Amino acid sequence: GAVVSQHPSWVICKSGTSVKIECRSLDFQATTMFWYRQFPKQSLMLMATSNEGSKATYEQGVEKDKFLINHASLTLSTLTVTSAHPEDSSFYICSARDPVSGSSYEQYFGPGTRLTVT
Amino acid sequence: AQSVTQLDSHVSVSEGTPVLLRCNYSSSYSPSLFWYVQHPNKGLQLLLKYTSAATLVKGINGFEAEFKKSETSFHLTKPSAHMSDAAEYFCVVSGAGNTPLVFGKGTRLSVIA
Numbered sequence: 001g002a003v004v005s006q007h008p009s010w011v012i013c014k015s016g017t018s019v020k021i022e023c024r025s026l027d028f029q030a031t032t033m034f035w036y037r038q039f040p041k042q043s044l045m046l047m048a049t050s051n052e053g054s055k056a057t058y059e060q061g062v063e064k065d066k067f068l069i070n071h072a073s074l075t076l077s078t079l080t081v082t083s084a085h086p087e088d089s090s091f092y093i094c095s096a097r098d099p100v101s102g103s104s105y106e107q108y109f110g111p112g113t114r115l116t117v118t
Numbered sequence: 119a120q121s122v123t124q125l126d127s128h129v130s131v132s133e134g135t136p137v138l139l140r141c142n143y144s145s146s147y148s149p150s151l152f153w154y155v156q157h158p159n160k161g162l163q164l165l166l167k168y169t170s171a172a173t174l175v176k177g178i179n180g181f182e183a184e185f186k187k188s189e190t191s192f193h194l195t196k197p198s199a200h201m202s203d204a205a206e207y208f209c210v211v212s213g214a215g216n217t218p219l220v221f222g223k224g225t226r227l228s229v230i231a
Contacts, residue, residue: 111161
Protein backbone atom coordinates (compact mmCIF):
# COMPACT_ATOMS: atom_id res chain seq x y z
CA GLY A 1 0.00 0.00 0.00
CA ALA A 2 0.88 3.66 -0.25
CA VAL A 3 3.36 4.87 2.34
CA VAL A 4 3.82 8.33 3.76
CA SER A 5 6.82 9.20 5.90
CA GLN A 6 7.53 12.12 8.18
CA HIS A 7 10.80 13.47 9.44
CA PRO A 8 11.69 14.03 12.17
CA SER A 9 9.47 11.83 14.30
CA TRP A 10 10.35 13.82 17.39
CA VAL A 11 11.94 17.24 17.85
CA ILE A 12 12.67 19.58 20.73
CA CYS A 13 13.47 23.20 20.01
CA LYS A 14 13.94 26.39 21.95
CA SER A 15 11.38 29.13 21.97
CA GLY A 16 11.93 31.59 19.14
CA THR A 17 13.58 29.16 16.76
CA SER A 18 12.08 27.60 13.62
CA VAL A 19 11.48 23.93 12.93
CA LYS A 20 10.90 22.22 9.60
CA ILE A 21 8.88 19.01 9.30
CA GLU A 22 9.00 16.96 6.12
CA CYS A 23 6.24 14.81 4.70
CA ARG A 24 7.05 12.43 1.85
CA SER A 25 4.97 10.09 -0.24
CA LEU A 26 7.33 7.18 -0.79
CA ASP A 27 5.73 5.15 -3.55
CA PHE A 28 3.26 7.48 -5.19
CA GLN A 29 2.96 11.06 -6.36
CA ALA A 30 0.72 13.31 -4.33
CA THR A 31 -0.55 16.53 -5.85
CA THR A 32 -2.30 17.30 -2.59
CA MET A 33 -1.14 16.75 0.95
CA PHE A 34 -2.81 17.72 4.19
CA TRP A 35 -1.36 18.92 7.48
CA TYR A 36 -3.09 18.20 10.77
CA ARG A 37 -2.40 19.13 14.35
CA GLN A 38 -3.42 17.01 17.29
CA PHE A 39 -3.46 18.09 20.92
CA PRO A 40 -3.29 15.46 23.67
CA LYS A 41 -6.45 13.38 23.93
CA GLN A 42 -8.09 15.29 21.09
CA SER A 43 -8.97 14.65 17.49
CA LEU A 44 -7.03 15.80 14.46
CA MET A 45 -7.50 19.39 13.42
CA LEU A 46 -6.88 20.22 9.77
CA MET A 47 -4.42 23.08 9.48
CA ALA A 48 -3.94 23.41 5.75
CA THR A 49 -4.15 21.77 2.37
CA SER A 50 -0.87 21.72 0.52
CA ASN A 51 -1.01 21.82 -3.26
CA GLU A 52 1.99 20.99 -5.42
CA GLY A 53 3.27 24.04 -7.24
CA SER A 54 0.86 26.49 -5.67
CA LYS A 55 0.05 28.17 -2.39
CA ALA A 56 -1.36 26.20 0.47
CA THR A 57 -4.94 26.69 1.58
CA TYR A 58 -5.12 27.39 5.30
CA GLU A 59 -8.05 26.68 7.58
CA GLN A 60 -9.64 29.51 9.45
CA GLY A 61 -7.65 30.51 12.50
CA VAL A 62 -4.34 29.05 11.30
CA GLU A 63 -1.63 31.67 10.93
CA LYS A 64 -0.10 31.50 7.47
CA ASP A 65 3.03 33.38 8.47
CA LYS A 66 3.65 31.12 11.40
CA PHE A 67 3.03 27.78 9.74
CA LEU A 68 4.78 27.95 6.38
CA ILE A 69 3.92 25.19 3.94
CA ASN A 70 5.86 24.38 0.82
CA HIS A 71 4.93 21.65 -1.66
CA ALA A 72 7.73 21.92 -4.16
CA SER A 73 7.49 18.44 -5.63
CA LEU A 74 4.95 15.67 -6.06
CA THR A 75 6.47 13.66 -3.24
CA LEU A 76 7.43 16.27 -0.66
CA SER A 77 5.61 18.83 1.42
CA THR A 78 7.21 20.71 4.30
CA LEU A 79 5.73 22.49 7.28
CA THR A 80 7.91 25.10 8.96
CA VAL A 81 6.89 26.35 12.37
CA THR A 82 8.46 29.79 12.60
CA SER A 83 9.38 31.53 15.83
CA ALA A 84 8.07 28.59 17.79
CA HIS A 85 6.53 29.07 21.22
CA PRO A 86 5.58 26.52 23.87
CA GLU A 87 1.93 26.68 22.78
CA ASP A 88 3.01 25.31 19.39
CA SER A 89 4.01 22.06 21.08
CA SER A 90 1.82 19.40 19.55
CA PHE A 91 1.67 16.28 17.41
CA TYR A 92 1.75 17.18 13.72
CA ILE A 93 0.50 14.66 11.17
CA CYS A 94 0.51 14.84 7.40
CA SER A 95 -1.48 12.84 4.90
CA ALA A 96 -1.69 12.41 1.17
CA ARG A 97 -4.03 11.00 -1.41
CA ASP A 98 -2.86 8.71 -4.16
CA PRO A 99 -4.65 10.09 -7.22
CA VAL A 100 -4.08 6.85 -9.14
CA SER A 101 -5.44 4.31 -6.69
CA GLY A 102 -7.20 6.66 -4.32
CA SER A 103 -10.60 6.54 -5.96
CA SER A 104 -12.15 6.00 -2.57
CA TYR A 105 -10.75 9.32 -1.38
CA GLU A 106 -8.68 7.47 1.16
CA GLN A 107 -5.79 9.38 2.66
CA TYR A 108 -2.55 7.81 3.75
CA PHE A 109 -1.17 9.19 6.97
CA GLY A 110 2.37 9.76 8.07
CA PRO A 111 3.48 8.52 11.50
CA GLY A 112 3.43 12.01 12.97
CA THR A 113 5.99 14.42 14.41
CA ARG A 114 6.02 15.28 18.10
CA LEU A 115 7.16 18.89 18.55
CA THR A 116 8.12 20.16 21.97
CA VAL A 117 9.06 23.81 22.35
CA THR A 118 10.92 24.69 25.53
CA ALA B 119 -21.22 20.18 4.46
CA GLN B 120 -20.22 17.01 6.20
CA SER B 121 -19.89 16.06 9.82
CA VAL B 122 -19.25 13.07 11.97
CA THR B 123 -20.46 12.40 15.51
CA GLN B 124 -18.89 9.72 17.62
CA LEU B 125 -21.44 9.06 20.28
CA ASP B 126 -19.10 7.85 23.01
CA SER B 127 -15.88 9.52 24.08
CA HIS B 128 -14.84 6.47 26.08
CA VAL B 129 -15.85 2.81 25.89
CA SER B 130 -14.61 0.19 28.31
CA VAL B 131 -15.02 -3.55 27.70
CA SER B 132 -13.68 -6.72 29.19
CA GLU B 133 -11.27 -8.83 27.19
CA GLY B 134 -13.16 -11.37 25.09
CA THR B 135 -16.42 -9.42 25.02
CA PRO B 136 -17.89 -7.61 22.00
CA VAL B 137 -16.89 -4.09 21.02
CA LEU B 138 -19.29 -1.47 19.66
CA LEU B 139 -18.08 2.02 18.76
CA ARG B 140 -20.83 4.24 17.45
CA CYS B 141 -20.62 6.78 14.65
CA ASN B 142 -23.25 8.90 12.92
CA TYR B 143 -22.53 11.02 9.89
CA SER B 144 -24.06 13.84 7.95
CA SER B 145 -23.30 14.40 4.28
CA SER B 146 -24.84 16.25 1.37
CA TYR B 147 -23.88 13.49 -1.02
CA SER B 148 -22.89 9.87 -1.00
CA PRO B 149 -19.99 9.73 1.42
CA SER B 150 -16.93 7.61 1.80
CA LEU B 151 -16.51 6.56 5.41
CA PHE B 152 -13.50 5.30 7.28
CA TRP B 153 -12.45 4.06 10.68
CA TYR B 154 -8.90 4.74 11.80
CA VAL B 155 -7.13 3.55 14.94
CA GLN B 156 -4.39 5.43 16.76
CA HIS B 157 -2.22 3.93 19.44
CA PRO B 158 -0.48 6.30 21.87
CA ASN B 159 2.07 8.56 20.21
CA LYS B 160 1.57 6.81 16.90
CA GLY B 161 0.11 7.78 13.55
CA LEU B 162 -3.21 6.65 12.18
CA GLN B 163 -3.86 3.18 10.84
CA LEU B 164 -6.79 2.47 8.54
CA LEU B 165 -9.08 -0.22 9.91
CA LEU B 166 -11.66 -0.26 7.16
CA LYS B 167 -13.45 1.88 4.60
CA TYR B 168 -16.86 2.13 2.97
CA THR B 169 -16.97 3.39 -0.60
CA SER B 170 -20.52 2.68 -1.84
CA ALA B 171 -19.95 -1.01 -2.46
CA ALA B 172 -21.02 -3.59 0.11
CA THR B 173 -22.69 -2.06 3.14
CA LEU B 174 -21.02 -4.50 5.52
CA VAL B 175 -17.33 -3.79 5.48
CA LYS B 176 -14.70 -6.07 6.94
CA GLY B 177 -11.44 -4.63 8.09
CA ILE B 178 -8.24 -5.67 9.74
CA ASN B 179 -7.86 -7.30 13.15
CA GLY B 180 -11.39 -8.70 13.11
CA PHE B 181 -13.18 -5.34 12.97
CA GLU B 182 -16.15 -4.67 10.77
CA ALA B 183 -18.63 -1.87 10.22
CA GLU B 184 -22.06 -1.61 8.64
CA PHE B 185 -23.15 1.38 6.60
CA LYS B 186 -26.81 2.15 7.27
CA LYS B 187 -28.02 4.99 5.11
CA SER B 188 -31.47 5.13 6.72
CA GLU B 189 -29.86 5.65 10.12
CA THR B 190 -26.86 7.65 8.83
CA SER B 191 -24.68 5.38 10.90
CA PHE B 192 -21.40 3.56 10.46
CA HIS B 193 -20.82 1.72 13.73
CA LEU B 194 -17.63 -0.27 14.30
CA THR B 195 -17.84 -3.72 15.87
CA LYS B 196 -15.64 -6.60 16.86
CA PRO B 197 -16.92 -9.90 18.29
CA SER B 198 -14.19 -10.34 20.89
CA ALA B 199 -11.95 -7.60 22.29
CA HIS B 200 -8.26 -8.14 22.75
CA MET B 201 -5.95 -6.20 25.04
CA SER B 202 -4.10 -4.87 22.00
CA ASP B 203 -7.30 -3.20 20.78
CA ALA B 204 -6.99 -0.54 23.47
CA ALA B 205 -6.47 2.68 21.53
CA GLU B 206 -8.20 5.77 20.15
CA TYR B 207 -10.61 5.21 17.28
CA PHE B 208 -11.68 7.85 14.78
CA CYS B 209 -14.67 7.78 12.47
CA VAL B 210 -13.99 9.84 9.35
CA VAL B 211 -16.06 11.02 6.40
CA SER B 212 -14.81 12.14 3.03
CA GLY B 213 -16.69 13.96 0.35
CA ALA B 214 -16.23 14.26 -3.35
CA GLY B 215 -13.13 15.42 -5.13
CA ASN B 216 -10.08 16.55 -3.24
CA THR B 217 -11.88 17.77 -0.15
CA PRO B 218 -10.26 17.18 3.24
CA LEU B 219 -11.39 14.42 5.55
CA VAL B 220 -13.67 15.30 8.42
CA PHE B 221 -12.79 13.59 11.69
CA GLY B 222 -14.96 12.66 14.61
CA LYS B 223 -13.73 13.55 18.07
CA GLY B 224 -12.58 10.03 18.73
CA THR B 225 -13.54 7.21 21.05
CA ARG B 226 -11.06 5.84 23.50
CA LEU B 227 -11.40 2.10 23.87
CA SER B 228 -10.18 0.52 27.08
CA VAL B 229 -9.94 -3.25 27.40
CA ILE B 230 -9.98 -4.73 30.88
CA ALA B 231 -8.28 -8.02 31.59
